[in-house]
Amino acid sequence: MSMTLEHVNCIYSADTNHSVHALKDICLTIGDGEFIGLIGHTGCGKSTLVQHLNGLISPTDGHIYYNGEDINAKDFNRKELRGNVGLVFQYPEHQLFENDVFADVCFGPKNLGLDKKEVELRAYEALHSVGFPDEEFYSSPFELSGGQKRRVAIAGVLAMKPKILILDEPTAGLDPQGREDILELISDLHRNENMTIILVSHSMDDVADYAERLIVMDHGSILYDDVPQEVFKNVRELERMGLAVPEVTYIMRSLKRNGYEVDDTITKIDDAVEQILKLWSEK
Amino acid sequence: MVREITIGQYYDEESVIHRLDPRVKLVATLVYIVAIFVVDSIAGYALVALFLAACIMLSKVPVKYIVKGLKPVMIILLLTVVFNMLLTPGETLFKFGIINISKEGLKAGSTMALRLILLITGSSLMTLTTTPNNLTDGMEKLLNPLKYIKVPVHEIAMMMSIALRFIPILLEETDIIMKAQMARGADFESGNIFKRAKAMVPLLVPLFVSAFRRANDLAMAMEARCYRGGDGRTKMKPLKYLRRDYIAYAIIWLFLAGCIVLRILL
Numbered sequence: 001m002s003m004t005l006e007h008v009n010c011i012y013s014a015d016t017n018h019s020v021h022a023l024k025d026i027c028l029t030i031g032d033g034e035f036i037g038l039i040g041h042t043g044c045g046k047s048t049l050v051q052h053l054n055g056l057i058s059p060t061d062g063h064i065y066y067n068g069e070d071i072n073a074k075d076f077n078r079k080e081l082r083g084n085v086g087l088v089f090q091y092p093e094h095q096l097f098e099n100d101v102f103a104d105v106c107f108g109p110k111n112l113g114l115d116k117k118e119v120e121l122r123a124y125e126a127l128h129s130v131g132f133p134d135e136e137f138y139s140s141p142f143e144l145s146g147g148q149k150r151r152v153a154i155a156g157v158l159a160m161k162p163k164i165l166i167l168d169e170p171t172a173g174l175d176p177q178g179r180e181d182i183l184e185l186i187s188d189l190h191r192n193e194n195m196t197i198i199l200v201s202h203s204m205d206d207v208a209d210y211a212e213r214l215i216v217m218d219h220g221s222i223l224y225d226d227v228p229q230e231v232f233k234n235v236r237e238l239e240r241m242g243l244a245v246p247e248v249t250y251i252m253r254s255l256k257r258n259g260y261e262v263d264d265t266i267t268k269i270d271d272a273v274e275q276i277l278k279l280w281s282e283k
Numbered sequence: 284m285v286r287e288i289t290i291g292q293y294y295d296e297e298s299v300i301h302r303l304d305p306r307v308k309l310v311a312t313l314v315y316i317v318a319i320f321v322v323d324s325i326a327g328y329a330l331v332a333l334f335l336a337a338c339i340m341l342s343k344v345p346v347k348y349i350v351k352g353l354k355p356v357m358i359i360l361l362l363t364v365v366f367n368m369l370l371t372p373g374e375t376l377f378k379f380g381i382i383n384i385s386k387e388g389l390k391a392g393s394t395m396a397l398r399l400i401l402l403i404t405g406s407s408l409m410t411l412t413t414t415p416n417n418l419t420d421g422m423e424k425l426l427n428p429l430k431y432i433k434v435p436v437h438e439i440a441m442m443m444s445i446a447l448r449f450i451p452i453l454l455e456e457t458d459i460i461m462k463a464q465m466a467r468g469a470d471f472e473s474g475n476i477f478k479r480a481k482a483m484v485p486l487l488v489p490l491f492v493s494a495f496r497r498a499n500d501l502a503m504a505m506e507a508r509c510y511r512g513g514d515g516r517t518k519m520k521p522l523k524y525l526r527r528d529y530i531a532y533a534i535i536w537l538f539l540a541g542c543i544v545l546r547i548l549l
Binding site: 015016018051056082086087089094095096097107108110112142156160 | 294295296345347348459460462463464465466467468469470484485488489492493
């Protein structure tokens, strides 16, 4: 159960004067059960990359293999692939269309050709896992709040029971509580169901708290691909690209500069708390 | 997918044609269309084609890009040729059963196709080289005299520019929603016509919702900036004729005169 990208290139509007080389020679392997954070500034090719992973965009050049099969081969079953590789778009609440929430969540599994009972069971489970209240199952998706809409949209993808779940900026435009809820949900799915997660984000704090592997993109190429601690050591490079390191890393760096004996590569708040407390008790 | 629609889009480039006053381009397009229907000889069509080729060269828009824009109208072109060929009575060239292809029909069909190609290419050259904003500005200025008979010229121009501005936005939105639904296993391409029409529902509902939301936001934003319609409104960049515009006018009228002369002489 892995995904491999070999020298993938993507060019938009080729042979015009506004052609964009969105992906440049991307080579990548995504293993089973990984939690990957994908970061980069706006327009660096993150969204283009993730749309390649379930065959929505075919590469201009290069190959993508899912379990060893080329997903752009003519006889490859792309519908099944889209069931296995779930993609939650940016602002997914804009794709809701049914009369009620439950029917909307049923759309995905129904398209997979499952029987009615299985479809409804999956929809029920998915809505439950995102913490959507039972009594609102039959209300119109257009009357919900922004956060609730987003949950329904994510449930719509979860109901297809994907093995790999890709989320493009799932926390954009949510309040802190909503953000926390969504991230916790994703992390639960990863822990309990061993789902492979790819989290596309602008927020360094989000990815630092949850991701085990971090991929940084810049102008269509992969710049770093490592564990967060290692990636966030390149503070100056990241800032040059308009990115940053997590808040807590800045704090630790400034502590160290002021003569305290701390590890300045820490990226998680819990680790930082531990170190600072230790420092405090030694005093 | 939908990104491939190029007809009516602006192609950004630095050229003489791009810099011309939009009023000149509008008038020139009208004159050009008249010219297409004035000429009726091979020499005449050659003149029009030459004029168009010169304009395309000057505009620096790649020929490939223009040809791509012709693709969607290909079916209409083919139908025109076929119907003209079959339904025009005259001297028989070929005969298969009841199908009768006449010499006159062949001629009428190919003339019609040629005219249509020249027409579409010429007018799309105008939209390719003029930004929608400029285009509506020019239109507003040209139609200005109609104000005296109570035609809301400014409002019409404003509606047009908003409509034009929304085309790429909605196309992009369609692309995103389509992909999002395909990611949930939707199938827009296979099945019979009823199945396909039904498959459009998950695309159309969110598209309408978002179009209304955007329209609402835009109305709010205009209101917030105290938009009150055209009365007493000034322009940041008023249109002004320059020397090149007068030269362009001279060329286009000369071109029409040339076409008329060819028609009379040949």
